[in-house]
Amino acid sequence: RSLPDAEGRNVVNVILVDFRGFDTLGEITVLAVAAIGAVALARAGRRPRQPAATPDPESAESTPALAGEAAP
Structure with missing residues (x-):
């Protein structure tokens, strides 16, 4: 039905x-989804990294080997 209504020469x-x-x-x-994905990946690479956790000074004193002291 589209062929006569559109007055085209062929179906394609x-x-x-x-x-x-x-x-x-x-x-x-x-294209919009690809652009959003590219922006998300670019922003993920810019996030600052969390610093490594430092040991608690009180726990380091309770274990002399970790504090760098010789065991008695």
Whole structure:
């Protein structure tokens, strides 16, 4: 039915013209998702790293080997 309504010469041409808007919308969606993913990856690489946890001084004093002292 599309062929006579669209007054196209062949079925392929009519289908391409009829669905061109949907095709463009799909392409824009794919590009937008790819751009959002690229921005998310770029921002994830910029986050500052958490410093390593330092040992508690009280626990270091209770264990002489960790504090660098010789055991009695």
